[in-house]
Each structure stands twice: as structure tokens, then as C-alpha cells.
Amino acid sequence: MKCQYACGTAEHVLERRKFLGTIAGMAGAATLGAPRMVQAVMPELVAGNKHIIMIWLAGGVSQLETWDPKPKTNTGGPFRAIPTSVPGMHICELLPHTAKQMHHLAIVRSINTKENDHGKGAYCMTTGRKQEPVADYPHLGAVGAKLLAPEDSPLPGHIHVSPGGSGGSGNNAAYLGPRYASIILGDGNPPRNTTPPEGITPEGDNRRHAFRASVNDHFAKRRRWAESDAFLSSFDQARQLMERRDVFDVSKEAAKDQERYGNSEFGKQLLLARRLVEQGVSCVQVTHSNYDTHYENFDFHIEQLGEFDQPFATLVADLVERGLWEKTLVVVMSEFGRTPSINQFHGRDHWGTAWSVALGGCGIQRGAIIGKTNDNGTEVADREVDHGHLFHTYLSAIGVDSSGEIVAGGRKLPMADPAAAPITELLA
Amino acid sequence: MNDAPAPAASADAPQADPKLTHAAGEWKYTSPLLSCRFDPSGQFVFCSAQDNSVQRWNIASGQATALNAHDSWVRALAFNPSGNHVYTGGYDGRVFVWETSAEQPTPLRSLNAHGDVAHDGWVRAIAVSPDGKTVATCGNDNLVRLWNAEDGNLQNVLSGHSKHVYNVMFHPDGTRLISGDLKGEVREWDLGTSEQLRTLDGGTLWKYDEGFRADIGGVRGIDFSPDAALLACGGISEVSNAFAGIGNPLVVVFDYATGEKKQSLVTSKKLRGTIWNVHCHRQGFVIGCDSGHEGGHLLFWNTNDPNEFFDFKLPNLCYDSDLHSDGLRVVTAHQDNVLRIWRMTAPAA
Numbered sequence: 208m209k210c211q212y213a214c215g216t217a218e219h220v221l222e223r224r225k226f227l228g229t230i231a232g233m234a235g236a237a238t239l240g241a242p243r244m245v246q247a248v249m250p251e252l253v254a255g256n257k258h259i260i261m262i263w264l265a266g267g268v269s270q271l272e273t274w275d276p277k278p279k280t281n282t283g284g285p286f287r288a289i290p291t292s293v294p295g296m297h298i299c300e301l302l303p304h305t306a307k308q309m310h311h312l313a314i315v316r317s318i319n320t321k322e323n324d325h326g327k328g329a330y331c332m333t334t335g336r337k338q339e340p341v342a343d344y345p346h347l348g349a350v351g352a353k354l355l356a357p358e359d360s361p362l363p364g365h366i367h368v369s370p371g372g373s374g375g376s377g378n379n380a381a382y383l384g385p386r387y388a389s390i391i392l393g394d395g396n397p398p399r400n401t402t403p404p405e406g407i408t409p410e411g412d413n414r415r416h417a418f419r420a421s422v423n424d425h426f427a428k429r430r431r432w433a434e435s436d437a438f439l440s441s442f443d444q445a446r447q448l449m450e451r452r453d454v455f456d457v458s459k460e461a462a463k464d465q466e467r468y469g470n471s472e473f474g475k476q477l478l479l480a481r482r483l484v485e486q487g488v489s490c491v492q493v494t495h496s497n498y499d500t501h502y503e504n505f506d507f508h509i510e511q512l513g514e515f516d517q518p519f520a521t522l523v524a525d526l527v528e529r530g531l532w533e534k535t536l537v538v539v540m541s542e543f544g545r546t547p548s549i550n551q552f553h554g555r556d557h558w559g560t561a562w563s564v565a566l567g568g569c570g571i572q573r574g575a576i577i578g579k580t581n582d583n584g585t586e587v588a589d590r591e592v593d594h595g596h597l598f599h600t601y602l603s604a605i606g607v608d609s610s611g612e613i614v615a616g617g618r619k620l621p622m623a624d625p626a627a628a629p630i631t632e633l634l635a
Numbered sequence: 636m637n638d639a640p641a642p643a644a645s646a647d648a649p650q651a652d653p654k655l656t657h658a659a660g661e662w663k664y665t666s667p668l669l670s671c672r673f674d675p676s677g678q679f680v681f682c683s684a685q686d687n688s689v690q691r692w693n694i695a696s697g698q699a700t701a702l703n704a705h706d707s708w709v710r711a712l713a714f715n716p717s718g719n720h721v722y723t724g725g726y727d728g729r730v731f732v733w734e735t736s737a738e739q740p741t742p743l744r745s746l747n748a749h750g751d752v753a754h755d756g757w758v759r760a761i762a763v764s765p766d767g768k769t770v771a772t773c774g775n776d777n778l779v780r781l782w783n784a785e786d787g788n789l790q791n792v793l794s795g796h797s798k799h800v801y802n803v804m805f806h807p808d809g810t811r812l813i814s815g816d817l818k819g820e821v822r823e824w825d826l827g828t829s830e831q832l833r834t835l836d837g838g839t840l841w842k843y844d845e846g847f848r849a850d851i852g853g854v855r856g857i858d859f860s861p862d863a864a865l866l867a868c869g870g871i872s873e874v875s876n877a878f879a880g881i882g883n884p885l886v887v888v889f890d891y892a893t894g895e896k897k898q899s900l901v902t903s904k905k906l907r908g909t910i911w912n913v914h915c916h917r918q919g920f921v922i923g924c925d926s927g928h929e930g931g932h933l934l935f936w937n938t939n940d941p942n943e944f945f946d947f948k949l950p951n952l953c954y955d956s957d958l959h960s961d962g963l964r965v966v967t968a969h970q971d972n973v974l975r976i977w978r979m980t981a982p983a984a
Contacts, residue, residue, distance in 0.1 A: 266878070278706075279687065281666070285708040285726040285757075370848055496848045502880025503851070505726075509756070509775065509799075510849050549667070549685070551952050551970045552880050552927075 257569060257605045258484045258535040259351040261492040262477075262519065264511075265370075266499030267328070269545035269555050271584055272299050272508040274314045274563035280583040282547035285505055293574040301512040304520035310574050311523055311532060312567035313633055317578020317587040320543060320594050323557040325499075328542030333379070335598020335623050346379035347601055348490035349387040350622060354607055355489035361447035362454060363390040366483055367492040368476045374399035382615040386440055389492065395476045397455035401448050416446065454486045455479070467521050474518035481525055484535060498541065501554040526568065536569040536604050540597075547584040561587045564597065570604040572635045595627025603629040651918060651963050651979035653935040653945045659964060659978035662692055662699065668968035670710050670955040674735055675718035677959055680966050682974050683709035689723050691740070692974060702740045704731050710955075711772070713761040715784060722770060724758030730772055732787065744787045746772065748780060760802045765809045769826070773800035779814045779824070791829050795822060798850065802857040802868075815854025815868055817841060821889070835894050837887050840870035844877035851877040856913035856924070859891070865938060866891045867900075869910030869923050884910045884925040888938050900936040902943055908932070914958040914965075920944075924956035924967060933965060933977065949975070 271277055276288040276299040288297035291309035298306055298314075305312075322328045327338050334344040345353075348365040356364025365387055367377055372393035380388040390398050403412065423439055453459055457479040468474040473495045480491045495515055500507040519539070526532045544562025545555035561580045567573065578590035602609035602623055609629055612619040666686040673680055680692045681702075689702040689709050702723065711724030714735065720743070724730045730753040731742040746753045756775030763770050763784065770782040779793035779800055798817035805812055811832065812824040819837035824830070841852035856869035866889045874882035886900035900921060908927020915921055923934040931949030933956070936942070953967040953975075965977045 281686075285685075285687075287706055287727065371845075497846070497878070499847075499878045501878055507847075507849055553954075554880070 256534050257355050257489070258531070259347065259355070259490045259601070259605065260480050260484065260522075260535060260537045260568075261333075261347060261490070262537070262539045263492055263494040264498050264515070264539065264541045265494050266325070266497040267541045267543045267545055267557055268498040268511075269500070269504060269508055270316070270561075270563040270580075271545070271547060271555075272301055272505070272512065274298055274565050275316045275580055275584060276300075277547070277580075277582070277584045282549065282583040282585065284549060286508075296574065296576060299512075301508060302516050304517045305523075308520045308523040311527055312537075312565050313571050313573065313575035313577065314563055314565050315577045315592060315597065315630065315633065316563045316580055317590045317592055318544075318559075318562050318564065318594075318597070319587050319591050320559040322559040322594075323543060325542055325557070328557070328559055331594035332540050332542055332597070334381075335595050335601075335627070337594075343381040345381040345383045345387065346377070346389065347598065348389055348492050349380035349383050350602070350613075351490040351605065352387045353383050353613070354602075355605065357487075360487060360489075361444070361451055362483075362486065362488050363444065363448070364489040365389045365492075366392060366488055366490070367494065368392045368395050368479055369494050370394060370472065370496045382618075382620065383613070384434075384615075392455060392479070394472065395455075395457065395479050397452050398448055401445070401452050403449065416442075451486075454483065454488075457482060464525075468518045471514045471518065473514045474521075477518040477522045481522055484526075484531060485529070498545075500545065501550065501556055502552040504545065504549070504553060504555040523567065532568045534569065536566070536571065536601060538564060538566040538601065540564045540566075561585065566601075566604075568604075570606065570634050571600075572633055575633055577630055577633050590630075592630055593627065595624035596630050599623045599627050599629040600633055603634055649961075649963060649980060651916065652981070653920065653922075653933075653947065653979050655981050656933065656945075656947045656965075656977050656979050657982050658975065660694065660697075660976040662697055662974045664690060664699070664972045664974065667970045667972055668954070668974055669708055670712050671966050671968035671974060672712040672714070672721075672957045673959045673964075673966060674721065675714050675716065675960060677961060679735065680957075680974060680976070681712050681721055681723075682966075682968050683712065683723070684972075687725075690974075694976070700738075700740060702731075702733055704742050705729060707757075711758050711761040713763050713770075715763045715767045716765060717767060720784075722761045722763065724753065724761045724772055724774075726757040728752035728754050728756060728758060728774070730758055730761065730770075746770065746780075746782050746787050746789070748789055748792075753780060753782075754778065757799070759800060760804075762803045762805050762812075764805045764826075765807060769805075771803045771805065771812055771814075773803040773814055775799040777816070779803055779812070781812075781826075781829075793824050793829060793831070795831050796820065799853070801853040801855060804857050804859065807859055807861075807863045813857065813859075813866065815857055817850055817853040819852060819854060819868075819870070819887075821854060821857075821866070821868060833894055835866070835889050836896070837868050837870075837889075839872050839887060839899065840868060840885060842874045842877070842882075844874065847877040849877060851880070851882075855909060855911050856886075858913050858915045860915040860919075861917045864891055865889065865897065865915065867913045867915055867921055869913035871909040871927075872901075879928075880909065881907050881928060882909070884908045884923060884927070884932075884934065886910055886913050886921060886923050886936065888921070898938050899941055900934075900938070900943070901941050902932075902934060902946070904929070904946070906932060910934075911954050912956045914956070916958065917962055922956070922958065922965065924953055926952040926954060926970075931967070931969065933967070947977070 277283040291306040330338040352364025367389035374393040377389035468478040543559040546558040599609040609623040666684040671682040705725035707726035730746040754774030781791040819840035821835035823832040871882040872885035888898040890897040925932040931953040933947040935945040951971040
């Protein structure tokens with residue numbers, strides 16, 4: 208049932224099923240990167256049970272130390288390239304475990320966002336848009352939650368497992384509204400304030416809740432707003448979260464699995480990401496910190512990628528083995544890459560000009576390499592793409608026509624930058 | 636590090652005066668330089684570069700000869716006491732033995748723990764025992780390995796470090812070995828039993844940066860005083876920004892007999908840099924090779940004073956240094972591709 212808001216506007220909340228119905232209807236005519244959209248498929252099935260896991264390597268991981276090594280060049284640094292499970296594909300020797308999983312993954316080596324600022328680069332990569340003073344755009348996780356999370360899900364649709372942090376919520380849903388903003392699990396801990404307060408019995412808590420609901424119902428009869436709905440739903444969600452708090456408890460996973468992911472904080476957090484996806488959370492971001500290596504880039508990448516490699520490879524293998532790979536888009540990204548030139552402190556600086564991401568799952572072609580850089584990595588040599596193309600591709604991979612619109616606040620808004628398009632050859 | 640104690644100065648030997656330090660030679664290469672060592676004869680300087688090569692410079696002629704075998708940067712250089720063999724250790728995990736003065740150098744052998752590597756991950760340092768019979772290597776596998784210098788066979792593995800082992804050095808009496816790691820832990824090993832004897836606390840040379848979520852620091856330089864009464868360990872301290880490597884150079888001087896910290900050698904100005912190598916001079920002062928946000932410096936301390944008595948500004952950042960066996964010259968390897976030799980005496984008239 209469609210509610211009427213006090214402002215008299217059309218429904219604020221994205222008419223998700225209507226929207227998906229529209230895009231399903233369009234699918235027959237769609238030729239741009241959406242070959243999987245079958246016209247007859249019901250909207251719920253188009254998007255059903257899909258997930259996104261975004262692994263954010265904060266600070267800007269070096270493409271030369273990961274996905275686009277340039278050994279024995281003046282920019283290559285000390286690391287060698289190693290073969291992977293994809294014939295002809297080489298990645299940096301710092302990722303030996305990941306190398307064995309590359310037949311499930313793809314690499315985009317030709318990103319040029321023209322952005323070297325941490326905040327602006329992060330905005331580009333997470334929203335698919337340049338930051339503008341007059342507009343704000345939602346994070347991939349918020350869009351994904353909007354499109355993928357069942358409305359009656361007891362769990363948040365968008366969770367960010369963050370190193371540190373208070374455990375509150377992010378401010379990254381823009382016009383989609385706070386309901387789709389990320390719930391932050393600081394250090395992988397459960398959301399804050401999800402344990403019952405001392406001294407309140409379950410019966411007492413129920414009475415409290417009933418009283419609040421009756422007051423809210425009375426209020427909503429005359430003054431109902433999208434914000435008030437979001438506010439109310441947050442109470443319901445919080446209660447459901449409290450009941451399912453063990454979803455966030457990675458120690459519930461089998462001891463063998465905990466061992467496979469390792470003892471590092473990041474390993475536990477990737478296992479938590481798997482757990483959350485298996486429990487039905489649509490979008491999970493796990494942040495690994497930090498790669499902003501202006502000094503001693505090579506030492507720090509040994510340490511950080513040493514933490515990243517095995518848990519990440521384990522996650523990929525697990526998702527494949529558990530039948531989740533076809534339903535889960537996994538993206539490893541940063542706000543930018545790092546300069547090919549090695550600075551005087553043996554560091555690498557910010558570099559949005561020619562760098563890489565790795566991704567896989569859902570509709571991403573396995574083992575693909577998109578684009579290339581020149582011999583020493585200083586510029587894109589083929590198939591230049593940017594954050595806009597990538598954002599379109601993510602949405603296409605989860606089965607959404609990224610050229611579609613989101614209706615919010617009575618306005619129709621392109622869900623991805625209309626100036627860009629999916630990287631069609633990256634889609635299976 | 637020096638692998639053998641510097642010879643005692645004779646009464647009429649020229650004395651070094653750091654305040655008279657001046658340029659005594661330089662050679663330009665085509666790639667940024669990393670590590671450098673004088674050979675024991677003082678005839679050559681060996682220097683590694685970011686192009687994975689090691690260059691041998693003949694000091695008299697300036698002629699450079701390449702030693703090419705590594706697949707990565709070389710940071711470990713050492714000689715046997717007689718000086719006829721040079722050891723190179725690389726970030727490719729490999730250690731090669733070369734004839735020091737070969738006209739066309741090729742490796743005589745490699746030290747192989749398994750496959751063709753001496754260590755899994757980077758080799759960080761090499762030392763040769765004073766009697767020349769044992770070679771010690773260390774690296775990012777957190778291990779110290781001991782090798783028979785005669786045949787290159789692995790003799791023993793010393794485990795216990797929890798982080799990358801950055802440096803290794805034999806005690807001048809040859810019975811003990813010192814190793815220092817990323818966390819500033821300095822371990823002493825009995826070479827007779829291979830047992831660890833004790834740990835010296837160089838923790839001020841390390842920090843786990845909570846914001847950066849990474850370790851920074853380590854025992855970047857290590858040296859015994861000629862009488863082995865003191866052990867000096869250099870690196871970075873008081874790190875305020877690991878992202879940018881902003882801290883202050885520090886040399887921790889231990890009283891070797893007690894294992895207690897005797898002195899922390901700091902700088903009077905905040906140089907925002909790292910000590911990349913340290914040398915205990917036979918005249919009693921300590922030399923630190925520092926590079927960072929205030930450029931490159933040779934710093935000179937007396938061990939009874941925490942502040943340097945002389946700060947010699949270098950023309951560019953340097954990542955290693957070595958003290959000549961004559962006690963009068965220092966060589967520095969620079970980021971601007973230049974190898975520079977400095978002389979600590981009055982310039983020739």
C-alpha cells in the first residue's frame with residue numbers, strides 16, 4: 208500500500224519493485240551490458256538474493272604491488288610478478304594466495320579517475336560520481352541495499368565493517384535516506400547499544416515498545432514524513448537486531464573456518480562478511496587500513512597485503528564452494544592507486560591516473576583483464592575507464608539496468624552517471 | 636655493519652675529525668642507490684641500486700663493474716675477513732657469493748635453504764664471523780640462518796623473532812651473534828649452542844601506528860664499539876605520522892655487559908628522519924647516517940652526550956653508509972643516483 212506523506216509528494220521511498228519491473232520490461236530491448244535481464248523474470252527474482260561485498264583498501268593500495276606489476280622497470284620497485292591460475296595473467300608476488308583464485312576474478316587495469324584527493328577519490332569510487340557542491344549521491348552499498356535488501360529483512364541492508372569507529376551509522380545514503388546508510392561495525396563488533404539495558408525485563412521492554420508505537424501511530428495520522436518513517440523503522444530494526452545479535456558474532460563460525468581466515472583483524476572481518484552475506488545482508492563493506500604509503504611503500508605493502516592475501520583468497524574460494532559466487536559481487540578497490548614513480552622516501556604517492564581494481568562474482572567475467580597501462584605504468588594505454596564506468600558495471604553485474612532511474616523525493620534521478628556506461632566486455 | 640672490528644689505531648695513525656668532513660669523491664649511476672660497503676682492502680666500494688644490480692666501483696680509477704644476478708633490490712652486502720669474497724643478499728630472498736675482485740663477476744655459489752632462496756621473502760642483512768667460517772643471514776621470514784662459509788651449506792636456523800629481522804652482526808669475539816628486528820628487539824645468540832641468551836630492549840625504535848594499523852621502525856643499523864663494550868642500534872623513533880615517515884632519528888646505545896640502555900643519541904634539531912646505518916668509530920664517537928624530511932645527514936655523537944656534536948648536511952637523501960677501514964672515510968649511497976665518499980680530515984692543500 209502506498210502511503211501519503213504530509214508534504215503531499217509522491218512516494219519518497221524508491222518503488223523498488225515497480226522500478227525493477229520497469230527495468231525487467233526494458234530488458235528485452237536492452238543491448239548495453241545487460242544480457243542477463245530476461246523480460247519474463249519477475250523483478251524480485253532479477254535482484255533476489257544478490258549481494259555485494261566491497262573490500263576497501265583505505266589510503267590507496269598500489270596497483271604495482273597488486274594487480275598491475277611492472278618488474279624490472281624504473282617504476283617497478285623490488286617486487287616480482289607471479290603467474291596466476293589464469294594463463295598469461297600475472298600479479299604481484301605479494302598476493303600468492305590470491306593468484307590461485309584469479310580464475311574467478313577479473314582485473315581492470317585502466318582506471319583514470321583524474322582524482323588524487325583521498326576524500327574526493329573515495330567519493331568517486333563509492334558513488335560513481337564526482338563530488339559536487341550542489342548534489343550528493345548514494346554509496347554503492349546504499350544503492351545495493353535499496354535494490355537488493357528485502358523490505359522486511361530483520362537485518363540492515365548495508366553494513367560497513369570498519370577498523371575502529373564507534374559502531375554508529377554512516378552518512379552515505381544521500382537521497383535514498385538514512386535507512387540505507389551503512390551500519391558501522393567498529394572493529395567488527397556488533398552494532399552499539401544492541402544489548403538490552405540492565406534492569407529492563409523482556410516484558411517491560413515490550414510494554415515500552417507498545418507505548419512508543421501507539422504514540423507514534425497517533426502522530427503519524429496527521430504528520431507523516433519519509434524521515435519519520437525512517438525514524439520509526441530504525442526502532443523496529445534495532446529491536447530485530449537485538450534479537451539477532453549473534454549474526455555479528457564471528458566466533459559462532461566453525462573453528463576450522465576461523466583458522467582458515469587467520470588471526471588477523473582483517474581475516475576475522477572477512478569471515479564476518481561471509482557470515483553476514485550468508486545470513487542475508489545485501490551489502491557489506493570491509494575496510495582494511497592502511498595503504499597510504501608515502502614512506503617505505505614496499506615494507507608497508509608487505510605488511511598490509513600480507514594480512515589481506517590469504518583471508519581474501521579464502522573468502523573467494525569459500526563463496527565459490529558455497530554456491531554464493533554467482534550471487535555475490537566482490538570488489539576490491541581504493542580511492543586511487545599510487546604513483547608509479549618511487550619518491551625519495553621509497554614511498555609512492557596518490558595516483559588516480561592509471562590504476563586498477565579487482566572484482567568478481569555475479570555477472571563478472573572470470574579471468575578477464577580489462578585495459579592496460581604502458582610499460583612502466585605511467586599512463587593508460589588501452590580502454591580507459593573511470594569510476595562512472597565501474598559503478599555502472601557493478602549495477603549491471605547484480606542484474607540491474609544501470610541506465611535506469613531512482614525515484615526519490617518525487618524526482619527521477621539516474622542511478623548512475625548518464626555520461627558513463629557499463630564495461631560490457633567485463634560482464635559475463 | 637662492519638663484520639670485523641676496526642684495527643686499533645697506531646699512535647701515529649691519522650686521526651679523524653668529523654668537523655673537517657669534506658667531499659673526497661663521487662660517482663653517478665643511472666638508478667637510485669640503496670646500500671654501500673667498502674671492501675676490507677679499501678680498494679673498492681660495492682653499491683646496490685634500484686635497478687637490481689650491484690656496482691663495484693674502483694676507488695682509484697672510478698671504474699664501475701656490475702654484479703648482476705638478483706631479481707630484486709639488494710640491501711645486504713658483506714665481506715669475509717680476508718676480503719676475497721663478497722656476499723650479496725636481495726629482496727628476492729637470494730644470497731650470492733662472489734669473488735670480490737673478479738674481472739667479470741659471476742656468482743661463485745648461492746646459499747640455499749630451499750630451492751634457490753636463503754630466506755622466504757627479503758634478505759635484510761648478512762654478516763660473516765670474525766674467523767670467516769660462518770655466514771649469518773636474516774630476513775622477512777623472521778629467521779636468522781647460519782651457513783658454512785666454506786661450502787655454503789646451511790648449518791643452523793635461529794628462530795624466535797616475531798617480526799622481520801632487519802639486522803645481524805657477530806660479536807667481535809665470534810662466540811655470539813646479535814640480531815635486531817622490526818620491533819626493535821635485539822636478541823643475543825650463543826653460537827655454540829644456538830640458544831638465545833637474552834633480549835635487549837630497543838623498543839623505542841618501533842611503533843605500532845594505530846591509525847595506520849601497521850608497524851614502523853626497526854633496527855636499521857647496528858654496530859659494536861671496537862672494544863665491544865657498547866652496542867649501537869639505529870632507526871626511527873617518536874613516529875607521529877607513519878604515512879609520511881615522520882619521526883626522529885635515534886641511536887640506542889646499550890652497555891653490552893649489562894644489556895642496559897646506556898644512552899639514547901638524538902638530534903638537537905627535529906630532522907624527521909631515520910638512521911639507516913650506524914658506525915662506532917675507533918676514536919670513540921658514533922656516526923649515524925640519517926635521511927628524512929630534512930634531507931640527508933651524517934650525525935656524530937659522543938656516547939656520553941645525547942645530542943650530536945656535529946651534523947654534516949649531505950646534498951641528498953642517503954639510505955646507507957659505511958666506514959672505511961682507515962677510519963678516515965665514509966661512503967654514502969644516495970637517492971639521486973650518486974655514490975659519495977667523505978673524508979674526515981683537513982682537505983689537502
